[in-house]
Amino acid sequence: MSESSYKRLDHGDIEAIRAIIGDDTRLLYGVDLPEDYSHDELGGVASYPDIVVRVKTAQEVSRVMKYAWDNNIPVTPRGAGTGLVGSSVAMEHGIMLDTTLMDSILELDEENLTLTVEPGVLLMDLAAFVEDHGFFYPPDPGEKSATIGGNISTNAGGMRAVKYGVTRDFVRGLEVVLPDGRIVEFGGKVVKNSSGYDLKDLMIGSEGTLGVITKAILKLLPKPEKTLSLLVPFGTLQQAIDTVPVIVKSRHIPTAIEFMERQVIVDAEEYLGKPFPDKSADAYLLLKFDGSSQEEVDAAYEAVADLCLEQGALDVLISDTEEREESIWKARGAFLEAIKGSTTLMDEVDMVVPRNCVNDMVAYFDEVQAAAGLRIKSFGHAGDGNLHAYLLKDDLSDEEWKRRLDVAMELVYKKARELHGQVSGEHGIGFAKKPYLKEALPEADLELMNGIKAVFDPKNLLNPHKIAQA
Amino acid sequence: MSESSYKRLDHGDIEAIRAIIGDDTRLLYGVDLPEDYSHDELGGVASYPDIVVRVKTAQEVSRVMKYAWDNNIPVTPRGAGTGLVGSSVAMEHGIMLDTTLMDSILELDEENLTLTVEPGVLLMDLAAFVEDHGFFYPPDPGEKSATIGGNISTNAGGMRAVKYGVTRDFVRGLEVVLPDGRIVEFGGKVVKNSSGYDLKDLMIGSEGTLGVITKAILKLLPKPEKTLSLLVPFGTLQQAIDTVPVIVKSRHIPTAIEFMERQVIVDAEEYLGKPFPDKSADAYLLLKFDGSSQEEVDAAYEAVADLCLEQGALDVLISDTEEREESIWKARGAFLEAIKGSTTLMDEVDMVVPRNCVNDMVAYFDEVQAAAGLRIKSFGHAGDGNLHAYLLKDDLSDEEWKRRLDVAMELVYKKARELHGQVSGEHGIGFAKKPYLKEALPEADLELMNGIKAVFDPKNLLNPHKIAQA
Incomplete structure (x- = not known):
């Protein structure tokens, strides 16, 4: 990295930010700055911000951003810090905007099937809230303690993408603070939109380099009435994975199709201190089905179970109780930590x-x-x-x-x-x-990406050195 | 519009294009240029290109585009010309790229559930092809003789958006010729993608202003086994429409929910010379359901039919034969022409x-x-x-x-x-x-859109004066 022309924060800058925020407990700097803010879940990429500002409103984000814009200070937005590619690491120091206090669920609109949230809502809290109300937010990344703002910033996918798609497919509208401090909205509650370039989808997956997400309108679905999982042991991993295109081709689309090897299961058992239903085989497919009726789910899983057996599966273990479901998917959710x-x-x-x-x-x-x-x-x-x-x-x-x-x-x-x-x-x-x-x-493609970055952020203040930049 | 600095085509330019294309029958200019190319389906916006080039390959598009780039000639891409907002009208004359001869279906990939097509394939041909093979391309705009390239360029929606979403949701990858002639690919056959800014979705809905689409990889679904429609008469239009949020809230999501008034039905009957199943009421909802089994479809339509009656519907007419389905939806498809x-x-x-x-x-x-x-x-x-x-x-x-x-x-x-x-x-x-x-x-928002336009097309050659431009 070449020598930076950005301004490092001095006492005056900190006083200016204090005047904007007006609450000392939400400013972290100097010896009070926890080490956690210097990295995300990936080891190896680390850099401290000069200050962490725990923002609470879009207005605060806008005013801090405007101050940074006027003073050439880099800004790095950050959610729960669960990223795995160093996206929310302040490579050029400056201001880190921690959005985890913006954690309100603002509106459940049952007539439009939308949920409006602040960016700091945790995925697990969001999922629990909508399910309590009989709805369903399908994106299901393994890391449930990530924020929804982080999920949107990386276009997180998760296990249910096979049937439902990824985060992008469930974001209808965004409120965004641009690098110069202006607050804009992209999209809205509308189901269709052909009104100019798709700025909303450009924001999704832009990893905090184009703007700071301060609100999101999400699309919900009715909660599926029935779910069921199959754990299917195979003699070899290749056999397991070769079965997947056969399932896809069969037109019975499961909600999720995961694969795993025995050693990962053993690691997860150890990590969780709980036994997994089966670890006799070398490799497994884990399939999930959901639908609006038992008949629908049964028809799909039975067809797929038969296919698996035809392809040489050693057995098909049906998990249709909540308890068993939880033990299997909890183990799946622990793989990363177990490997770590x-x-x-x-x-x-x-x-x-x-x-x-x-x-x-x-x-x-x-x-x-x-x-x-x-x-x-x-x-x-x-x-x-x-x-x-x-x-x-x-x-x-x-x-x-x-x-x-x-x-x-x-x-x-x-x-x-x-x-x-x-x-x-x-x-x-x-x-x-x-x-x-x-x-x-x-x-x-890289030229276009960097060109777009310069359109949104001509001073290159927002999360520099990420994605396509040098 | 201020005076243009673009080059008007002269004899030398036409000879240069002839050298690229090498087939005189695919160049239309002068007295041979049909009036149709001066407008789309919207009246009131009209302007002739200097020449229409009926391109056949991405290479041809690239070479013509490069020539235009080098010579400051505006270029307007055009599909079947069925647009309704003057998008494919050559406001600054120059070259029109007619993509309707690029009408090959290149690959049906059953293992990845994708269909790769050229941009000139007509929506009706695409739908028929995939259905013949047991698959389903859900986007269903009323204009079936539009090209898929045109559908992508406007992010066309259609009637099945209620359940399935719009064109954007079914485009996995695009091959695009940039204004300087370079051929690039955005996205691909992959189901998930978080690899930099989402250039694919930026292209979708950009109405031929950022690049020329020369190939598209579309996502398919298995063809629903069963479909059924309900025609529901109401005493007033307000009653009909008030019922819609009640249906959405009920969690039985139909594939399509259309509304119509009697006079439009009468007009359509006259236009088609065929009677509509019912025209006794002032207003109607037309609902479609699909699913993988009769039971699933029956459960959904029965619940919704009951809801409609509770909301004051005069009757519920079930259409479960292919013949009846066709007569209803054909009438729906003819509304625009009938009103015209x-x-x-x-x-x-x-x-x-x-x-x-x-x-x-x-x-x-x-x-x-x-x-x-x-x-x-x-x-x-x-x-x-x-x-x-x-x-x-x-x-x-x-x-x-x-x-x-x-x-x-x-x-x-x-x-x-x-x-x-x-x-x-x-x-x-x-x-x-x-x-x-x-x-x-x-x-x-307008600044960002025009900024993005300038990144893709710094000479402003591709379809100028559209969307957010002056």
Whole structure:
């Protein structure tokens, strides 16, 4: 990174921000600044902001942003800090806007099937609220303690994407503070919209580089009456994954199709201290079905269960009680933490490939393990082609880890390109995946992205050095 | 419009284009240029291109575009010319790229549930092709002879948006020729994508101002096994429309919810020369249901039928034969042509409002009719808040028509803004709706849109004077 021309905060700046916020307990700086704010859940990318401002309203965001604009101070928005690519790390210091206190659910509109929320609402609280009211917000990323603002900023996907799509598909409108402090709205409660360029979808997935999200109008669905899961053991991982395109082709679309290997299950059992219903097989598919009636769900799962057995599944375990459902999906939700617990440090890959290429990619991880000399664990969304592979440091020296990691990453992303995949399915690019985005996209795409960034943020103040930037 | 600095085509330019295309039958200019190419389906916005090039490949588009770029010649892409806002009218003359010969269906990928097409494929041909193969492309705009490229360029919606969403929701990837001739791809076959700014969604709905679409990868669904329609007569239009939020709230989501008044049905009968199943009532809701089993469809329609009767419906007519289905939906499809046939000239409004505001808007049309002194016919997508209102010239003088139309348009769009609606639900902005977009959006939004336009098209060659431009 070249020497910065940004202003570092001085006493006067802090006083000015204090005057805007008027509440000392919401300003964190100096010795009071917790270490947590210097990084997200990814190790290896760290930088401290000069100050953290725990904003409460769009007006506050606007006024702080305007002050930063006038004084050439970089600003990094941050939700719960659960990101995995260093997106919410203040690479150029300056002001960090922590939105977690903006955690109100503002309106449930049952006539328009929308939920209006502040950006700091946690995904788990949002899901519980709508379900209590008989509704359903389908996006279901594994990290339930992420904020909805963070989910929108990365276009988080999750397990139900097979049937329902991703966060983008459930955002109808956004209130956004632009880098110069102006507050704008993109979209609204309307179901259709062809009124000029799609600024709303441009904001979604822009990782806090184009504006600060201060409100979101989400689309809801009626809550499915019935759900049911199948845990399907296979003799080999390849057999399990080869079954996925067969299911997709069969036209009985499950809500989720996940794959997992025995070792990850064992790690999760250990992490949770709870037994998993089955770990006798080498590999598993975990399928979820939902629908408006028992008949609908039964018809779908029975057809898919038969298909799995035809493809060589060892058994089909039906989970139709809430208790059993919870034990299975809780284990699935703990995979990442369990893998983390099994090593000293890790990095991750979140590529997405066409769903009939998942097996090519997973098989290739074995080659990469051997070629690069490090352990790789993968699990993920077999039904939508989004693979999470975790590269583990174990007891490698820092230097050796860095070297082997680079080799592995190069190989993995090269293969993803060959399979017409993309660098990120749901975690974003942030700081850590920039080199791979550059290799993956044609120069024209990168030029367009940086051009768009300059339109929104001509002073390059908002979350610099992310996505397509140097 | 200020005097143009664009180059008008001369003999040398035509020879250069001839050298690129190498097929004289695909160049139309001078006396051979049909009048059709000077306008779309909207009356009142007309301008001739200097030449129409009937392109066949992305390479041809790229080479023509590059020539235009090097010589400062404006370029207007055009599909079937069925637009309603003057989007594909060559306001600055120059080159028109007619994509209707690029009409190949390139690949049906059953494992990834995608269909790859050229932009000139007609919607009706696309729908028939996928249905023949047991699949389903849900977007269903009334104009079946539009091209898929045109549908993508306006983010066309259609009747099934209530359940399935709009064109945007079914485009996974695009191949695009940029204004400088470079060919790029946005998105792909992947189901999820968080790899930088969402250029794909920016292209969708950009009405040929950012790039020329030369290929699209569409998402398919399995074809629903069962469908069924309900025609529900009501004593008043207000009663009919008031029932819609009640249905939405009930959680039995129909595929489509349309409303119509008797006079439009009478006009359609006359236009088609075929009787409609019922025209005894003043107003109707037309509902469609689909699902994977008879039981699922039956459960939904029975619940909704009961709700309609509770809300005062006079009857519920069930249409469950293919013949009857066709007669009803064919009539619905003929509304626009039927209204056109009932007057001398018309203009249209395609606003979208939150769906619980449809009645406010429709009731307001009556006030506008009186205030402006012209006839207004409306029908539309009650289930998604997208209203089509047709303002009819009848035997007004040109001058009087223009005057009254302006009054009516101002009133209608003002009301839409009050209801937190948007200027266009699915037809786009093009040339005709620019003044209303300007009134509807904050200055910041227009600046961002024009900034984005300049990033893609710094010479402003591609379809100038559209959307947010002067």
